[in-house]
Amino acid sequence: MSLDTKLTLLAQALGTDVKTLNAAVGNPAALTTTAKASLVAAINELKAALQSTTVINDTSASTTSTYSSSKLTDLLNQLKTDILGGASAAYDTLKEIEAKLGSDDTALDNLLTAVGNRVSFADVQSLTAAQQLQACQNIGVGDPTVDLVAAYNAAKA
Template identity: 70%
Template structure:
């Protein structure tokens, strides 16, 4: 398997994970709250409504179980969100622990990936046949310490024995 293929598969795997994360978050516009910009804003709205309603309306805070007439406390929700974040990140370093940071590293368009794949495609392969120009062959052989691939060894031999 070529490095280009592996990098392409890595990029596709990351894209699939991002797509899965976006799907798991759901459609924020479908929230039954007025705050639809973020899940945190929606949760805060629900908490404010529960606090405003008090227990007289039947809304209670119950961290032990979920039910239609209760909600988790803000500390329980914060804990659950932190656990979910840890599960999603799977130990990623701080430099890559948000989708924004991953996007910034990959680029917001395909140009960076295309440039990377082009650069990878311009490398010598030991496993695959390649069509290289004479200049590319010379550079590759020089890099490997082989010398000029166009050297006519028969001519050198013939000249040496004269």
């Protein structure tokens, strides 16, 4: 069963429960408050009426900043440091990286092999079950074989 089919079944189970909950909540239009579109807003209106407090809004004006050339230089240097991420001086420019890869076919071949072992979103690929599981875990999907409806039913029981 595909992940989208499992998600559809989960959505259907959730929809059934939402219908049950909506029936139990009742019709918000019957509320005697002015906030009828939201139960939360109606409760907040009731709370405010019970507390009878006054809320004062702070409307502070925004400010504009002007940076000196030394401040801009500092910001650019910090950006460079962030981009380099601690790369050594031998690899801190694209020219140095290109020179290193261009002169060492083994390093380039290893890099191309590593890239070839990646899951592509642009191409159809045949993956083993273990590769599918690893790919799903890498992108945060988890185990694609998990029965989500069973998990939901167990959680609500």
